Amino acid sequence: xxxxxxxxxxxxxxxxxxxxxxxxxxxxxxxxxxxxxxxxxxxxxxxxxxxxxxxxxxxxxxxxxxxxxxxxxxxxxxxxxxxxxxxxxxxxxxxxxxxxxxxxxxxxxxxxxxxxxxxxxxxxxxxxxxxxxxxxxxxxxxxxxxxxxxxxxxxxxxxxxxxxxxxxxxxxxxxxxxxxxxxxxxxxxxxxxxxxxxxxxxxxxxxxxxxxxxxxxxxxxxxxxxxxxxxxxxxxxxxxxxxxxxxxxxxxxxxxxxxxxxxxxxxxxxxxxxxxxxxxxxxxxxxxxxxxxxxxxxxxxxxxxxxxxxxxxxxxxxxxxxxxxxxxxxxxxxxxxxxxxxxxxxxxxxxxxxxxxxxxxxxxxxxxxxxxxxxxxxxxxxxxxxxxxxxxxxxxxxxxxxxxxxxxxxxxxxxx
Amino acid sequence: xxxxxxxxxxxxxxxxxxxxxxxxxxxxxxxxxxxxxxxxxxxxxxxxxxxxxxxxxxxxxxxxxxxxxxxxxxxxxxxxxxxxxxxxxxxxxxxxxxxxxxxxxxxxxxxxxxxxxxxxxxxxxxxxxxxxxxxxxxxxxxxxxxxxxxxxxxxxxxxxxxxxxxxxxxxxxxxxxxxxxxxxxxxxxxxxxxxxxxxxxxxxxxxxxxxxxxxxxxxxxx
Numbered sequence: 001x002x003x004x005x006x007x008x009x010x011x012x013x014x015x016x017x018x019x020x021x022x023x024x025x026x027x028x029x030x031x032x033x034x035x036x037x038x039x040x041x042x043x044x045x046x047x048x049x050x051x052x053x054x055x056x057x058x059x060x061x062x063x064x065x066x067x068x069x070x071x072x073x074x075x076x077x078x079x080x081x082x083x084x085x086x087x088x089x090x091x092x093x094x095x096x097x098x099x100x101x102x103x104x105x106x107x108x109x110x111x112x113x114x115x116x117x118x119x120x121x122x123x124x125x126x127x128x129x130x131x132x133x134x135x136x137x138x139x140x141x142x143x144x145x146x147x148x149x150x151x152x153x154x155x156x157x158x159x160x161x162x163x164x165x166x167x168x169x170x171x172x173x174x175x176x177x178x179x180x181x182x183x184x185x186x187x188x189x190x191x192x193x194x195x196x197x198x199x200x201x202x203x204x205x206x207x208x209x210x211x212x213x214x215x216x217x218x219x220x221x222x223x224x225x226x227x228x229x230x231x232x233x234x235x236x237x238x239x240x241x242x243x244x245x246x247x248x249x250x251x252x253x254x255x256x257x258x259x260x261x262x263x264x265x266x267x268x269x270x271x272x273x274x275x276x277x278x279x280x281x282x283x284x285x286x287x288x289x290x291x292x293x294x295x296x297x298x299x300x301x302x303x304x305x306x307x308x309x310x311x312x313x314x315x316x317x318x319x320x321x322x323x324x325x326x327x328x329x330x331x332x333x334x335x336x337x338x339x340x341x342x343x344x345x346x347x348x349x350x351x352x353x354x355x356x357x358x359x360x361x362x363x364x365x366x367x368x369x370x371x372x373x374x375x376x377x378x379x380x381x382x383x384x385x386x387x388x389x390x391x392x393x394x395x396x397x398x399x400x401x402x403x404x405x406x407x408x409x410x411x412x413x414x415x416x
Numbered sequence: 417x418x419x420x421x422x423x424x425x426x427x428x429x430x431x432x433x434x435x436x437x438x439x440x441x442x443x444x445x446x447x448x449x450x451x452x453x454x455x456x457x458x459x460x461x462x463x464x465x466x467x468x469x470x471x472x473x474x475x476x477x478x479x480x481x482x483x484x485x486x487x488x489x490x491x492x493x494x495x496x497x498x499x500x501x502x503x504x505x506x507x508x509x510x511x512x513x514x515x516x517x518x519x520x521x522x523x524x525x526x527x528x529x530x531x532x533x534x535x536x537x538x539x540x541x542x543x544x545x546x547x548x549x550x551x552x553x554x555x556x557x558x559x560x561x562x563x564x565x566x567x568x569x570x571x572x573x574x575x576x577x578x579x580x581x582x583x584x585x586x587x588x589x590x591x592x593x594x595x596x597x598x599x600x601x602x603x604x605x606x607x608x609x610x611x612x613x614x615x616x617x618x619x620x621x622x623x624x625x626x627x628x629x630x631x632x633x634x635x636x637x638x
Contacts, residue, residue, distance in 0.1 A: 032418055035511040041544050050423055050511065057508040061544075298445075321449055323495050 001066045001186045002172055005056045008067035015058030016047050023049035025058040026183040027210060051207070052183050054164050069188065071130035072173060078120050078153045087245055088118050094243045095122045095223055099191060102219040106237035109245035110254065110409045111227045111348075111375020116149055118245075119193050119223060123150075126221075127157070127174060131190025134175045134215065136182060138202040140164070141349045142195055147176040179208045185215040192216050196348055197226045197233055198368055209236060227375060228368040228405075244414035252384035253410045255377050257359075257370075257403060263393030264360050268300065273307040280358055280389055281312060285338060289354045292332075293341045294373055296364040301341050304360070308339060317341035347372040351379045355386055362390035362399055370402040419443035420511045421450070421500065441514045450500060450519070453492040462612055463489045463637045473611055481616040482623055484604065485631045490519045493608060493638040501608060501636060505547050513547070517555035522633050528600040530559040530633075533607075533618055534586070536567050548607050551635065559605070562597075563618055564589050576611055584617045588625070597625035609634035 003011065003025060012024045021031045028034075028051040036047045039061075048059035058064065084092060091107060098105045099122050109115050119135075126133050135150065137143050140163050147161045158170035162177035172188070175181075179194070179202060192212055194202075202208045209232065216222055224233050234242065248254070260276055267274040277293075284291045293308070295301040298319050305317040316337055318325045325345075331337045333352055340346075347369055355377050359365065365373070370390075377386025392399060408414065417426050420441045428434055442450075458464060459471035461483075477483065491497045504512040524530060532548035540546065552559045567585035574582070602622060606615050615632050622630060 033423065035420070037510050037513075039544055041540055046510075046544070048508075048510070050418075050420075050509075053507060053509050054503075059508075321496065 001068055001188060003064055003066045003184045003186065006065070008065040010063045011066035012064040014060050015062055015064045016049050016060045018045070018047040018060040021047070023052065023058050024064055025049070026052035027207065027214070028052065052180065055181060055184060066186070069132070069172065071132075072171070073130035074127055074157065074173075076124045076127035076154060076157055076174075078124050079155065080117060080120065080153060084114075084117060085247075085249055085251070087247055088114055088249065091243050091245055092118045092121050095119060095221075096125060098122075098223070098241065099126060099221045102221055103241055104221060104237040105223045106229060106233055106242045107223055107225045107245070108229050108242055108414055109225065109227060110248060111372060112248040112379045113245045114249035115195065115225045115245075116146060119225075120153060122191060122221075122223070123154070123174075123193075126191040129190075131217075131220075132173045132175070132188055134177065134182065134185075134189045134192045135195065136175075136177055136179050136192065136212070137195040138179050138199045138208070139196055139349060140178060141345075142199075143176055143178055145349060146195060150176060179211060182208075182211045182215040187214070187217050189215055190217050190220045192220070192222045194222065194224045197224045198228050198230060199348060203230075203368070206232070228371050230368075246409045246412050246414055248378075248384070250381045250384050252378065254374060254406050255385050255388050256406055256410070257374055257388040257390050259362070259390045259392060259395075259399065259403075261393070261395075262391050264304075264391060265300075265393070268303050268307065271303075271307065273304075273311055274360075274391075276391060277308075277358065277360065278311055280391075281308070281339060284356045284358075284387070285312065289356050290332065290335070290338045290352055291340075291356045291358060292346060292352070292376060293339065294347070294357065294359045294365075295341055295343060296361040298343060300361070301343060305341050308341065312339050315339035315341065318346065319343045320345045344369055344373075346376070348375070350376065352376070353380050354383050355379075356388070357386070358389045358391065360391045362392040363394055363396045365398065367398040367401040367405065370398060371405055374402065374406060417441070419446055420515050421446040440518060441511075442518055446496075447518075449496040450491065450515075452495065452497075454494055462487050462609065477612050477616050481620060484615070484619055485629050487609070487612075487615075487632040487634065488522055489609065489634050489637040490521065491516075491636040493636040497636055505543070505607070508543055510545055510550065513545075513550040513554040516551045516635055519635070520551070520555045520557075520633075522603075524557045524603065526601065527603040527631070529597070530557055530603045530605055531562055531618075531622065532559055532605045533614060534561060534563045534565045536565050548605050548635075551607070552605060562589055563587070563621065582613075584620060586618050586621050588621055597622070597627045599626070599628045601629045601631075602627045603631050603633055605633045607635050608638055609636070610638040 016023050021034050022029045028049050033050045034047050035050055039046045046059055046061055048057050123133050143163050150159055157174050160175040161168040162181045262276045264274040301317050309315040316328050318328050332340045357377050374388050378384045417439050419426050426443045456465050461474050464471055503509045535546045563586050565585045
């Protein structure tokens with residue numbers, strides 16, 4: 001069943017219960033996330049839900065409408081340029097097995113393991129049986145890139161693409177979208193794949209996992225994919241359904257971060273480039289490599305960027321609200337820019353060749369972020385390792401944990 | 417309290433100043449993002465960004481219409497502000513009227529009357545509110561609806577040329593006493609000023625009531 005804004009039969013008399021403050025679409029029940037105003041046109045107070053307003057307003061005067069859908073199988077062949085490694089193939093088989101058993105699954109795979117390709121076989125099988133398939137992620141960047149990759153592999157299929165502001169829909173049978181978009185689907189998908197399950201805002205918003213549950217059909221399979229699972233994800237899938245992939249697709253070890261004990265706040269406040277940072281960047285550029293410098297806060301980045309650009313002309317910075325964000329990332333990818341300062345927005349979903357990473361203020365990052373950041377290096381076959389430096393004023397549990405997780409991955413064990 | 421723009425919680429330290437103030441419905445980072453103005457030369461009258469000496473829109477309007485006293489513009493229509501208006505007008509996120517109201521730095525007291533640009537019945541049915549008067553209400557500014565419109569299609573769907581040549585869609589409401597605007601100062605309020613044709617058409621009708629001065633307030637200049 002798909003909730004539509006203007007068409008279909010009435011599924012609920014109204015989208016929001018104005019007395020109890022419950023949104024029937026996204027099941028939001030926190031009063032803070034409702035807005036009430038007096039409408040002269042309706043002659044009454046209107047309450048609407050702020051949580052899901054971006055996918056069409058659900059309010060107390062409009063009924064929710066929904067359309068029913070029928071199953072429709074398709075051949076759904078796909079095409080892959082390379083062969084899966086043994087480990088990838090084993091994981092792929094496990095997911096196919098889960099699909100037949102209608103059980104959920106947690107794919108706990110190291111960054112750069114080739115997670116996306118692993119689910120191709122399951123997607124193809126599900127579509128052949130007429131199940132609707134959704135590939136979702138909390139991050140728009142990931143959604144865009146996955147849509148490109150899936151369109152390249154499943155050339156004969158019509159793949160929907162949905163995120164805030166973009167809507168390319170065919171028949172809602174094979175959908176790539178952000179997790180919020182799932183609020184519009186009830187009991188609809190036979191296979192849901194959630195990529196980067198631990199990313200913001202899914203990490204902090206439990207409602208989103210419920211949305212996944214609700215969008216899934218009664219007998220269905222949900223595959224959560226992550227490099228940094230937490231308790232609630234393991235509970236969601238069940239401990240026995242965790243599949244781990246500790247090797248990257250090219251088989252090399254992950255680089256272990258080197259820690260430099262130096263805080264940078266003092267230098268930056270005095271408007272000079274920290275000597276340690278300057279030395280690291282210079283060393284990286286000398287070897288003809290590129291560097292991403294992760295900065296904990298936008299305010300710090302704004303102060304640091306001119307200092308870095310003074311010594312290394314062309315150094316740029318990106319953050320989530322940056323309008324030229326995609327242009328800057330592209331110029332980094334093509335090699336025109338070689339130093340890029342960034343907030344955590346580039347912690348996942350990007351691949352650069354010959355990349356090294358520096359994390360300044362590493363003591364303020366949590367281990368999930370740090371593991372993802374470390375995963376940016378060495379993602380290509382011809383540059384499989386890369387270097388990582390953490391610059392931290394002091395040691396933290398998260399830094400220790402990050403190094404421990406990476407060492408365990410390299411030893412072939414996964415730390416649950 | 418949450419920020420009505422990004423929906424994150426606003427944490428503000430309570431001190432002597434903030435304690436007795438009504439909390440703003442917008443967090444500091446969002447406020448910064450929405451207050452950005454693109455640098456560059458602007459038209460002295462309509463605040464349009466331009467590189468020439470004379471603004472072609474204003475020249476066209478001056479040839480065809482009587483011009484208002486001054487045009488005040490509160491936000492630069494770019495990036496986040498575009499997003500803000502898109503959400504406010506097309507996804508019906510009415511809460512954002514409070515956010516826009518925060519940016520109204522205008523001395524309404526200098527005017528005898530504020531007149532919002534009306535919306536058509538079709539648009540009213542679809543959206544459920546007049547986006548301009550809703551902001552005025554949120555800013556606690558008294559206003560009078562003396563205009564009405566029968567135009568159904570969206571201004572943003574039209575090309576520049578089509579907008580400039582369309583007939584005047586506004587008319588004065590019948591129950592309005594014609595004499596009561598004579599010699600008064602009025603302020604015409606519109607949400608987004610693109611070519612300026614909408615406000616000038618509205619002004620054309622208002623000038624027939626012989627106010628002594630008419631200024632324009634627009635939330636954003638495209």
